[in-house]
Amino acid sequence: MSQGFLKSSIGKKVVMGLTGLFLISFLVVHCFINSLIFFNDGGLTFNTGASFMAHNWLIRAGELVLFAGLILHVIQALILTLENKKARPVGYAKFDGAANSSWYSRSMGLLGTLLLIFLIIHLVHFWVKSRFTGLPGEDANGNENLYAVMQTTFSMLWVVVLYALSMISLAYHLLHGFQSAFQSLGLNHKTYTPLIKKTGVAFSLIIPFIFALMPVLMYLGVIK
Amino acid sequence: MGSGHGTELNLTLKVWRQKNAKSAGSFETHQLAGISTDMSFLEMFDVLNEKLIHEGKEAIAFDHDCREGICGACSMYINGRPHGPKNLVTTCQLHMRSFKDGDTIVVEPWRSAAFPVIKDLAVDRTAFDRIIASGGYVSVNTGNAQDANNILIPKTAADEAFSAAACIGCGACVAACKNASAMLFVSAKVSQLALLPQGQVERKERVLKMVAQMDEEGFGNCTNTGACEAECPKGISLENIARMNRELTAASFK
Numbered sequence: 001m002s003q004g005f006l007k008s009s010i011g012k013k014v015v016m017g018l019t020g021l022f023l024i025s026f027l028v029v030h031c032f033i034n035s036l037i038f039f040n041d042g043g044l045t046f047n048t049g050a051s052f053m054a055h056n057w058l059i060r061a062g063e064l065v066l067f068a069g070l071i072l073h074v075i076q077a078l079i080l081t082l083e084n085k086k087a088r089p090v091g092y093a094k095f096d097g098a099a100n101s102s103w104y105s106r107s108m109g110l111l112g113t114l115l116l117i118f119l120i121i122h123l124v125h126f127w128v129k130s131r132f133t134g135l136p137g138e139d140a141n142g143n144e145n146l147y148a149v150m151q152t153t154f155s156m157l158w159v160v161v162l163y164a165l166s167m168i169s170l171a172y173h174l175l176h177g178f179q180s181a182f183q184s185l186g187l188n189h190k191t192y193t194p195l196i197k198k199t200g201v202a203f204s205l206i207i208p209f210i211f212a213l214m215p216v217l218m219y220l221g222v223i224k
Numbered sequence: 225m226g227s228g229h230g231t232e233l234n235l236t237l238k239v240w241r242q243k244n245a246k247s248a249g250s251f252e253t254h255q256l257a258g259i260s261t262d263m264s265f266l267e268m269f270d271v272l273n274e275k276l277i278h279e280g281k282e283a284i285a286f287d288h289d290c291r292e293g294i295c296g297a298c299s300m301y302i303n304g305r306p307h308g309p310k311n312l313v314t315t316c317q318l319h320m321r322s323f324k325d326g327d328t329i330v331v332e333p334w335r336s337a338a339f340p341v342i343k344d345l346a347v348d349r350t351a352f353d354r355i356i357a358s359g360g361y362v363s364v365n366t367g368n369a370q371d372a373n374n375i376l377i378p379k380t381a382a383d384e385a386f387s388a389a390a391c392i393g394c395g396a397c398v399a400a401c402k403n404a405s406a407m408l409f410v411s412a413k414v415s416q417l418a419l420l421p422q423g424q425v426e427r428k429e430r431v432l433k434m435v436a437q438m439d440e441e442g443f444g445n446c447t448n449t450g451a452c453e454a455e456c457p458k459g460i461s462l463e464n465i466a467r468m469n470r471e472l473t474a475a476s477f478k
Contacts, residue, residue: 004432004476009435009439010446013446084445086337087338087442088404099455100400100449101449101454176449183448186469186470186471
């Protein structure tokens, strides 16, 4: 690899794209495991899944890579944002961005910051408890009861509202990020790019919607 | 002009005035009466400048050359968009019929650290020249022109290279981009040569050098908003940027 690659503007974008796609792949796994609550069996199936995730060494190692990927994505974004600000020291008095691009494609930094704040709160709600401070006992199957934490957390209205709003941020972040990652990696093709874009839109709407359903349905008591 | 089918407009023009790269600059407001809808945007500026000269004031500096949309000299960021409200046209091909009577039009120079203001609306775009000089060429032995079709080129490659070569280097992509990135321009120049057999010898070296020069000039990073493609007067495609991403990645990992 030539030395300048990671320092070049394109190299940095490739890092953003790769870490972004990696984080997207994590969303799929996270969404799948969490969807086990939709069995509506008092969390027995979900706790089985969560317990497997907590005790599998491969998943544990993956968690470290995930944090590394997230940190890289955030730091690289910060560097890029600062450089981009420097590239236009004097702004326009009149700027008609809507004429040539979507607001969310121009607001990835803002959406990403909102997601980072959400993520910290989210980690405190669940991850810190499951890894460090401990979960409230075991369920009927003898699995650690992460589901009970979900029930307590999602009984608070402000949490449910925060989670639902954050999923809107996620949806818009993905709407741009999903297809943008492929473009950064140079994967632009007359036949496949329209397909990637459609998949991206579907992914960006479906995954955050399923995530948002969880706190809302638990708060409403549909999932007990 | 003067065919009689046009109407006349009264306009308020807010124009950026700046002595040189070092001074601060500010907006100056001018009232214009009786502007024909048949005029081009630059002709409207000619009328204003004539008026300023008659009043003993300094004319507004702006870039222009061919005035037929092929040279890339004219710039102007008009009402929040490079080359104004129409798609696929340069400022010289923008006509006053695109505006309404009583409109206020805000005109600013291209804003980019890499394009310092020379004076008023004229900016220094030699950063583009330096990028071209760094690798946007093919080293071939000169002599008589070859016979046509001596080098066979697939039709699709020829078409794509031709589309990329349509770039006139005006800098609207940089002006439109929220990051002041020059990726569309550089990718068009990299693409037109990377697609053709004549460009193969220096293919890897070219993309490495041109991207390095682009970064050195202080342009921002591409975030794939697509504003450049939407505002490009020549309709240069984002596919070129993806191609350059591929070219640079491949050249870096050889």
